[in-house]
Amino acid sequence: MDDDQSLPIRTKDEGTSKNISRPNRTQLLFEFDMQREAQNRENPKLAHFLPFPYPPTKHPLQSLDPINIAGLKPDIISNGCVIYLKTVETALRAAAIQTIVEDDEGIVERLAIYNVDLSIDANEFLPENTLIAIKEPLLTPFPAGSGYTIRVDHPCDLVLLSGSEKGIPQSLAISQPEETKLALYWKEVGNTAYGARKFFKAASAYSRALKLCTENDTNLKYDLFRNRAIANIYFGRFRQGLEDGKAAVIQAFEDTDEATKELNAKAYRRAGLAAYSLGDYDQAEILCKNSLELSHDSKEALQMIENIEKRRKEQATGDYDFEQMSRLCNVKRNRLDHANYLANVEVRPAGNHGRGLFTTRAISAGELILCEKALCVIFETDPISQKHSILHTQTQRKTLGPQSALLYSICSKAALDVDMAAKFFNLYDGETNGSPVGVVDGVAVVDTFKALSILFHNAIGCPTVASTMKEVQGQSMRTGFPSTGIWETISYINHACNANATRSFIGDIMMVRAVRDIKEDQEIYMPYVGPNSDNTITQGVLQNWGFKCDCELCDAEKRTTALQRKQRNDVHDRLKALLSNERTHPRVEQLYKRQKATYDDKIFKNLPRLGLLSIGWLLCHIHHEAGAWTKLVAAAVTLLQDLGYSIKMDDRIIEVDRQHCLVSYYAPDAARYAAYGYKKQGKAKIASQFHDLAKSFWVVLYGTARGMDERAKELRVL
Numbered sequence: 001m002d003d004d005q006s007l008p009i010r011t012k013d014e015g016t017s018k019n020i021s022r023p024n025r026t027q028l029l030f031e032f033d034m035q036r037e038a039q040n041r042e043n044p045k046l047a048h049f050l051p052f053p054y055p056p057t058k059h060p061l062q063s064l065d066p067i068n069i070a071g072l073k074p075d076i077i078s079n080g081c082v083i084y085l086k087t088v089e090t091a092l093r094a095a096a097i098q099t100i101v102e103d104d105e106g107i108v109e110r111l112a113i114y115n116v117d118l119s120i121d122a123n124e125f126l127p128e129n130t131l132i133a134i135k136e137p138l139l140t141p142f143p144a145g146s147g148y149t150i151r152v153d154h155p156c157d158l159v160l161l162s163g164s165e166k167g168i169p170q171s172l173a174i175s176q177p178e179e180t181k182l183a184l185y186w187k188e189v190g191n192t193a194y195g196a197r198k199f200f201k202a203a204s205a206y207s208r209a210l211k212l213c214t215e216n217d218t219n220l221k222y223d224l225f226r227n228r229a230i231a232n233i234y235f236g237r238f239r240q241g242l243e244d245g246k247a248a249v250i251q252a253f254e255d256t257d258e259a260t261k262e263l264n265a266k267a268y269r270r271a272g273l274a275a276y277s278l279g280d281y282d283q284a285e286i287l288c289k290n291s292l293e294l295s296h297d298s299k300e301a302l303q304m305i306e307n308i309e310k311r312r313k314e315q316a317t318g319d320y321d322f323e324q325m326s327r328l329c330n331v332k333r334n335r336l337d338h339a340n341y342l343a344n345v346e347v348r349p350a351g352n353h354g355r356g357l358f359t360t361r362a363i364s365a366g367e368l369i370l371c372e373k374a375l376c377v378i379f380e381t382d383p384i385s386q387k388h389s390i391l392h393t394q395t396q397r398k399t400l401g402p403q404s405a406l407l408y409s410i411c412s413k414a415a416l417d418v419d420m421a422a423k424f425f426n427l428y429d430g431e432t433n434g435s436p437v438g439v440v441d442g443v444a445v446v447d448t449f450k451a452l453s454i455l456f457h458n459a460i461g462c463p464t465v466a467s468t469m470k471e472v473q474g475q476s477m478r479t480g481f482p483s484t485g486i487w488e489t490i491s492y493i494n495h496a497c498n499a500n501a502t503r504s505f506i507g508d509i510m511m512v513r514a515v516r517d518i519k520e521d522q523e524i525y526m527p528y529v530g531p532n533s534d535n536t537i538t539q540g541v542l543q544n545w546g547f548k549c550d551c552e553l554c555d556a557e558k559r560t561t562a563l564q565r566k567q568r569n570d571v572h573d574r575l576k577a578l579l580s581n582e583r584t585h586p587r588v589e590q591l592y593k594r595q596k597a598t599y600d601d602k603i604f605k606n607l608p609r610l611g612l613l614s615i616g617w618l619l620c621h622i623h624h625e626a627g628a629w630t631k632l633v634a635a636a637v638t639l640l641q642d643l644g645y646s647i648k649m650d651d652r653i654i655e656v657d658r659q660h661c662l663v664s665y666y667a668p669d670a671a672r673y674a675a676y677g678y679k680k681q682g683k684a685k686i687a688s689q690f691h692d693l694a695k696s697f698w699v700v701l702y703g704t705a706r707g708m709d710e711r712a713k714e715l716r717v718l
């Protein structure tokens with residue numbers, strides 16, 4: 001832990017900080033310099049403790065009473081108060097964004113702002129000489145030395161000021177350099193930042209300039225809105241970008257004024273791009289057409305209209321070119337431009353599972369149920385994703401690497417995107433089914449602690465580029481900190497071990513496909529974790545999320561006796577020992593029979609028998625190596641049956657009932673082995689049917705047919 005620990009917030013009055021000892025100004029600045037130097041030298045991994053939860057303030061700035069540093073009490077929130085401060089140091093990013101601040105009495109203190117998007121530089125966020133207000137501030141001990149830190153856990157409790165707001169103490173307001181009062185100066189700061197692709201800094205500078213504009217600065221205001229629109233869009237704040245783009249449209253102008261027409265065409269285009277990025281294709285189309293009326297041959301607007309048509313088609317029909325998407329997706333370009341396809345699903349009450357996702361029409365096995373782009377995702381390969389980790393004082397849970405970055409990103413983006421905040425905070429947080437999000441002083445009241453609970457219950461690990469066999473089996477993590485994200489609609493899908501749907505990924509797009517036929521108005525389930533042949537292990541993992549699975553498979557597993565469970569585990573141990581010595585089929589066949597005997601046929605009729613899968617697969621492998629084609633076919637079909645597929649077949653035709661089947665990577669292997677066994681026996685027709693079956697299993701599991709032939713090469717069944 002490099003820099004911080006937090007204590008529970010006490011509520012009893014412990015006296016004002018006038019009575020506490022703190023380093024003087026020189027000491028504090030010196031210590032801060034030392035900290036910066038140490039950080040530059042060591043490039044540390046950054047970890048912090050989250051304190052016991054406390055809520056964000058819900059009060060507007062102007063309703064709060066000013067307080068100064070001497071008035072803050074350690075470990076007590078100054079309810080009903082606001083502190084006005086000026087930053088007097090170049091900020092640094094440790095676990096928090098840290099700097100030194102000064103109040104209107106010239107007293108200095110440390111400041112730590114937690115949970116700020118990691119793509120924002122500390123100095124972009126809080127440059128020296130920035131005026132800020134902290135609503136209902138909290139002073140906590142500084143653990144890495146003597147003294148205290150003003151700590152902000154909810155970024156919305158911090159307000160960046162332009163200096164022109166009412167209530168700012170005179171001494172702070174007049175200490176701003178004269179030039180910073182000029183809107184034009186901040187416009188230039190914004191333009192330079194935009195040129196350097198510092199979009200957060202650019203948007204902040206334009207905001208500052210806008211606050212400093214007078215009534216006469218009409219044209220300047222339009223320029224600033226137009227510039228801020230694109231900075232916000234590139235920073236990912238689309239709602240704000242849309243509002244800015246619309247505000248940048250100059251209302252009154254002559255028909256002959258070509259320059260203004262061009263500016264308005266640009267404003268409409270930017271608003272259109274923001275609406276497009278929000279998935280509001282109707283509004284995006286209107287805005288693009290407005291732009292084209294003013295600037296007929298704008299390539300950008302024409303291209304956007306073309307893209308809108310493609311997205312609408314995807315949205316209405318689920319008609320995506322997944323193979324091409326998968327080919328084009330790579331580590332540098334894994335946030336893709338595609339629409340959501342949600343036409344077949346609806347969130348509804350789901351009994352004792354809370355809310356769930358239901359079909360609005362019948363879906364066939366293998367069909368795409370829905371396709372959704374992440375609300376927010378952090379890939380393990382994102383430069384920001386690895387450094388930070390959080391320990392939660394209350395729950396003792398750890399949040400590592402991309403998970404921490406996801407929290408910071410959601411909190412920063414949701415504060416300025418009320419739609420996103422509403423979607424995110426409507427998700428299950430471990431206690432409640434979402435809560436409405438207030439807007440105060442123009443930003444959404446984002447509760448960091450609640451956000452963390454929502455992430456714990458809803459975030460989903462994902463591959464960095466696309467689902468491949470290795471990624472699905474969990475072998476792909478380069479860093480040990482897997483990529484993770486939030487998909488809004490998919491978050492309503494409840495778990496079942498023997499689920500009727502499963503997920504796959506291409507970049508930040510998640511596809512959910514039906515594993516078996518699903519009728520209209522049925523609940524969709526996905527396995528949160530792969531089932532273990534020892535059901536107590538599965539239930540133990542699910543218990544972390546606060547529930548026990550009651551699917552038909554778990555129900556059957558519950559009726560397995562302790563003796564049967566012990567016998568099953570014995571067979572597994574023997575199998576392991578056998579694998580390290582010899583792989584003779586009589587011994588494996590024997591083990592298979594012993595394991596099969598632990599399954600009660602009445603209870604497990606047609607249900608998957610998890611304890612048989614690895615032995616069944618090994619038998620296929622052994623018969624394949626021996627060139628025993630009839631035995632290979634029999635073992636492969638048995639493996640499919642052990643996966644819960646009911647198979648009727650003669651020498652020419654197969655019929656597969658998937659009603660109880662399990663989603664598993666054993667399934668395409670089994671079908672492929674069967675196809676090969678039949679091919680070797682000269683039964684091409686049935687071989688081709690098993691080949692097609694293998695392909696359909698593969699697409700359900702991995703999203704596309706890519707990788708299927710490599711696997712066949714590995715199995716030597718091409």
Ligand SMILES: C[S@@+](CC[C@H](N)C(=O)[O-])C[C@H]1O[C@@H](n2cnc3c(N)ncnc32)[C@H](O)[C@@H]1O
Pocket residue numbers: 352353354355356427428433457458491492493494495496545546547548549550
């Ligand atoms: C991602 S949310 C799913 C949507 C959630 N049911 C809701 O109302 O928003 C995960 C939570 O749903 C509940 N859940 C999911 N699957 C369940 C199941 N099979 N049985 C009981 N509760 C389940 C658990 O509370 C779990 O922590």
